[in-house]
Amino acid sequence: METVVIAGSGPAGLAAALYTARANLSPVVIEGLQPGGQLTTTTEVENYPGFTDALDGTDLVMRMRAQAERFGTRYIMDELTGADLTGDTLSVTLSGGEVIETRTLIIATGASARYLGLPSEQRLIGKGVSGCATCDGAFYRGQRVVVVGGGDTAMEDAIFLSRLVEHVTVVHRRDAFRASQIMGKRVLANEKIEVMWDSVVDEVLGEDGVEGVKLRNVKSDAITEVPATGLFVAIGHNPNTGVFGDQLTTDDQSFLVTTNTRTNIPGVFAAGDVQDPLYKQAVTAAGSGCMAALEVERYLAAVEG
Numbered sequence: 001m002e003t004v005v006i007a008g009s010g011p012a013g014l015a016a017a018l019y020t021a022r023a024n025l026s027p028v029v030i031e032g033l034q035p036g037g038q039l040t041t042t043t044e045v046e047n048y049p050g051f052t053d054a055l056d057g058t059d060l061v062m063r064m065r066a067q068a069e070r071f072g073t074r075y076i077m078d079e080l081t082g083a084d085l086t087g088d089t090l091s092v093t094l095s096g097g098e099v100i101e102t103r104t105l106i107i108a109t110g111a112s113a114r115y116l117g118l119p120s121e122q123r124l125i126g127k128g129v130s131g132c133a134t135c136d137g138a139f140y141r142g143q144r145v146v147v148v149g150g151g152d153t154a155m156e157d158a159i160f161l162s163r164l165v166e167h168v169t170v171v172h173r174r175d176a177f178r179a180s181q182i183m184g185k186r187v188l189a190n191e192k193i194e195v196m197w198d199s200v201v202d203e204v205l206g207e208d209g210v211e212g213v214k215l216r217n218v219k220s221d222a223i224t225e226v227p228a229t230g231l232f233v234a235i236g237h238n239p240n241t242g243v244f245g246d247q248l249t250t251d252d253q254s255f256l257v258t259t260n261t262r263t264n265i266p267g268v269f270a271a272g273d274v275q276d277p278l279y280k281q282a283v284t285a286a287g288s289g290c291m292a293a294l295e296v297e298r299y300l301a302a303v304e305g
């Protein structure tokens with residue numbers, strides 16, 4: 001029986017690992033399909049406190065991993081495929097069928113890119129439609145691409161892509177960005193980036209690959225076709241909670257509901273984007289991972305009496 005199992009290896013999971021390892025609880029981190037989490041798909045991180053120069057997201061998360069390992073964290077490179085949180089003993093199942101029993105579980109499974117849901121978009125995922133500019137941007141060198149969204153992710157994607165491609169069209173459904181001012185200003189000042197305000201994608205054009213997008217202006221209903229070989233969807237994220245089914249209380253968007261990182265099940269805690277519809281920052285994820293670790297210590301002390 002393990003004392004602490006941590007599901008997820010982004011900043012939340014790794015901060016929880018660091019704190020529980022330093023408390024001699026010998027945590028096991030199940031790294032998941034994307035070790036390091038979403039930070040590994042960002043380019044430069046310039047808002048993590050303590051680093052005066054921007055650093056690479058993968059570099060940051062690898063430092064966190066090594067730091068937690070130094071205090072005895074163990075890592076399992078596998079994915080969680082099941083969890084039984086209802087009985088007397090908590091258990092999780094890995095993709096090969098291995099079952100791990102544990103006294104406490106910290107869920108830090110993060111969130112995944114959301115798509116528009118258009119049939120033409122779904123058909124062309126991986127054939128020009130992508131949810132990750134830093135993963136796939138290099139395929140579009142010298143070409144024309146479209147980014148959908150008005151948040152910081154869309155701004156970051158557009159700026160990143162502008163360094164590679166010939167032209168970026170940002171499509172946003174309103175007439176003002178949701179993104180932070182600094183990011184919005186950088187986009188508007190970038191000569192390679194054009195913004196289509198008040199516009200939504202009605203259809204992704206192309207049979208075997210993206211050839212363009214059909215846009216509709218939501219105010220005038222005017223239709224425009226924008227030629228492009230890549231469509232990057234950057235409209236937010238969905239929490240990765242599917243594996244827990246309906247065992248845990250979630251909100252209307254499937255984010256886990258927590259009080260000071262405690263879920264509705266004793267011994268089960270959650271940290272990072274999987275329980276955070278509001279802030280979604282590396283630093284807030286790491287902060288909540290620390291909180292979950294401290295709550296685990298308190299919980300174990302209480303049950304041990």
Ligand code: NDP
Nearest residue numbers: 149150151152153154156173174178234235236237279280
């Ligand atoms: P956000 O939720 O902040 O933004 C999503 C954007 O997509 C919004 O502009 C929204 O429009 C639009 N959108 C949502 N659904 C649809 C849809 N169905 N069709 C068309 N457009 C849609 O998500 P992000 O991923 O951009 O950011 C998440 C969090 O991460 C934020 O807190 C952000 O600040 C943070 N972040 C910070 C970074 C940094 O500091 N460098 C980098 C990246 C992210 P509308 O505005 O109309 O709602």
